[in-house]
Amino acid sequence: MYDIKELQRIVNETIVNETIGREPFSLYDxxxxxxxxxxxxxxxxxxxxxxxxxxxxxxxxxRPAIGLEIFHNFTLLHDDIMDHADIRRGNLTVHKKWNxxxxxxxxxxxxxxxxxxxxxxxxxxxRDILKVFNITALEVCEGQQYDMEFEERENxxxxxxxxxxxxxxxxxxxxxxxxxxxxxxxxxxxxNLLYEFGKNIGLAFQLQDDYLDVYGNVDVFGKQIGGDIVAxxxxxxxxxxxxxxxxxxxxxxxDLLKQQSFDRDTKVTDVTNIFNRLGIQDIVKQKIKNYNNxxxxxxxxxxxxENRKSELNKLTENLIKRES
Amino acid sequence: MYDIKELQRIVNETIVNETIGREPFSLYDxxxxxxxxxxxxxxxxxxxxxxxxxxxxxxxxxRPAIGLEIFHNFTLLHDDIMDHADIRRGNLTVHKKWNxxxxxxxxxxxxxxxxxxxxxxxxxxxRDILKVFNITALEVCEGQQYDMEFEERENxxxxxxxxxxxxxxxxxxxxxxxxxxxxxxxxxxxxNLLYEFGKNIGLAFQLQDDYLDVYGNVDVFGKQIGGDIVAxxxxxxxxxxxxxxxxxxxxxxxDLLKQQSFDRDTKVTDVTNIFNRLGIQDIVKQKIKNYNNxxxxxxxxxxxxENRKSELNKLTENLIKRES
Numbered sequence: 001m002y003d004i005k006e007l008q009r010i011v012n013e014t015i016v017n018e019t020i021g022r023e024p025f026s027l028y029d030x031x032x033x034x035x036x037x038x039x040x041x042x043x044x045x046x047x048x049x050x051x052x053x054x055x056x057x058x059x060x061x062x063r064p065a066i067g068l069e070i071f072h073n074f075t076l077l078h079d080d081i082m083d084h085a086d087i088r089r090g091n092l093t094v095h096k097k098w099n100x101x102x103x104x105x106x107x108x109x110x111x112x113x114x115x116x117x118x119x120x121x122x123x124x125x126x127r128d129i130l131k132v133f134n135i136t137a138l139e140v141c142e143g144q145q146y147d148m149e150f151e152e153r154e155n156x157x158x159x160x161x162x163x164x165x166x167x168x169x170x171x172x173x174x175x176x177x178x179x180x181x182x183x184x185x186x187x188x189x190x191x192n193l194l195y196e197f198g199k200n201i202g203l204a205f206q207l208q209d210d211y212l213d214v215y216g217n218v219d220v221f222g223k224q225i226g227g228d229i230v231a232x233x234x235x236x237x238x239x240x241x242x243x244x245x246x247x248x249x250x251x252x253x254x255d256l257l258k259q260q261s262f263d264r265d266t267k268v269t270d271v272t273n274i275f276n277r278l279g280i281q282d283i284v285k286q287k288i289k290n291y292n293n294x295x296x297x298x299x300x301x302x303x304x305x306e307n308r309k310s311e312l313n314k315l316t317e318n319l320i321k322r323e324s
Numbered sequence: 325m326y327d328i329k330e331l332q333r334i335v336n337e338t339i340v341n342e343t344i345g346r347e348p349f350s351l352y353d354x355x356x357x358x359x360x361x362x363x364x365x366x367x368x369x370x371x372x373x374x375x376x377x378x379x380x381x382x383x384x385x386x387r388p389a390i391g392l393e394i395f396h397n398f399t400l401l402h403d404d405i406m407d408h409a410d411i412r413r414g415n416l417t418v419h420k421k422w423n424x425x426x427x428x429x430x431x432x433x434x435x436x437x438x439x440x441x442x443x444x445x446x447x448x449x450x451r452d453i454l455k456v457f458n459i460t461a462l463e464v465c466e467g468q469q470y471d472m473e474f475e476e477r478e479n480x481x482x483x484x485x486x487x488x489x490x491x492x493x494x495x496x497x498x499x500x501x502x503x504x505x506x507x508x509x510x511x512x513x514x515x516n517l518l519y520e521f522g523k524n525i526g527l528a529f530q531l532q533d534d535y536l537d538v539y540g541n542v543d544v545f546g547k548q549i550g551g552d553i554v555a556x557x558x559x560x561x562x563x564x565x566x567x568x569x570x571x572x573x574x575x576x577x578x579d580l581l582k583q584q585s586f587d588r589d590t591k592v593t594d595v596t597n598i599f600n601r602l603g604i605q606d607i608v609k610q611k612i613k614n615y616n617n618x619x620x621x622x623x624x625x626x627x628x629x630e631n632r633k634s635e636l637n638k639l640t641e642n643l644i645k646r647e648s
Binding site for chain 2: 023024026027078081082101104105107108109111112113115116119126127130131134135137138141142144145146148149
């Protein structure tokens, strides 16, 4: 069995040692720039972990694992154009460093490259693996579309928000685990249980992100606290607050959201105070805990020797404790 | 054997009867809008023709054929953003009718849909078919990148231009034929001969486009004559003229290219006159003929009953005679 750190090392080494492309370099340079810029490599590690759960041999899972990481980075590249984001992982985004056309086209090429890595994979489950990848990729697009739509909308229901983050974030973690399971040649039932495990982990992960943006420790979190509040981002916290606030608190919250000019820190403090008065912190913590418990419940049903599950259990534990 | 018209009908009927997608409709509407907007459907027809060359059964080739058409339309969608094109096939382009973000994301979803159609295909050559599709898709991106690069450059050599149009246009026609051949379960050698046939047809096709932009009949051509000349587009004609022009003619041509403000018709007439004096018309016609002959030569080597090749021969003939 490999531990998470070893798998991360394998993924990073493979990516660092591979320069993608040929002429025209202007098409491929942004791809390598993006892939070499780091990141936690969670998705390829999940592919390898799920494969390793059922198979001591994981070599054949490396190419599809990297393919999934390339796909994930492609979505970030195109999302950054759409969100007008200038910085990603401390570096200029591709459309800022080069230009928008390059970002669109290199993104497209990157996506094709992701498929290429999958097509290299040797597995009796080849076709099923590709289908999981394909439907997952489409769902991620759907999630991004909802995310953009919600920005334009006055009201977003809790249910809609949860569906959006499920599509935008969770299904890719779930898909990674299912693909890994298929590469490990386990039963369909095990593969589906891991998919559900991943979906719940992903929801917990995203809600933890929302939570840390408000209640995180700036020294550990790595970015300014309150970014979502300043941008009026309809996160789980804000949606819940809008749902629960009545009377004066509701008026106060609406006024804060409508402010055209404001002092950043004051707005963050004021909105956080409202969250506190409404007990949002506990609500989101409970929600995260529920998703984590769901995840662990699905994992417990996977029929494989319990001690092989230690790394996935550890991952889930770290997730609920993480502060950055 | 099916004739071209029947195959076009099959393709169009399939596309018209299929509405792609589900919620969020804002993601899928632009895809259906693009697919329903017509076009010659050359690529899916080529898939079916190549399959039909070796197999009376072509039903299993329809899904991948449509997949290739979806891919082609995806490239147009993203190209139109990059080229700031407002109109496509008489309709507003997606980024004009909706917005740029929608065009990027719907394009991405469209590309994933193209794969979905391929993944539905039942063939013992499934993996090889996907590989041809994938490498072709990447080459089309490379072609688009060169095309954009050449716009920024002072000089483009004939060889570079031909390589660019090979990547941007020809390989997709070639790939369509090879995929069709693989679906028809013929030999690798036959599949490769059809690929080369398609590559040469594609080069002839693109050069004919360049030619018609200058020497076409406006009533038949369907768009204004001289668009490439007005835009100083480095087509085969202009590249050849810059190569052959000496002394006064060279100075005259350079002056025309440098003009900042000019009367459209005068510029088109003047540049066309220079092309005439340099004999560019004959050169490009000869070049087209050579590619056509190469194509026919490859087709003649395909080992299948000669009378099955009649539709592909007819297609090639029509190509050299086409005026729009």
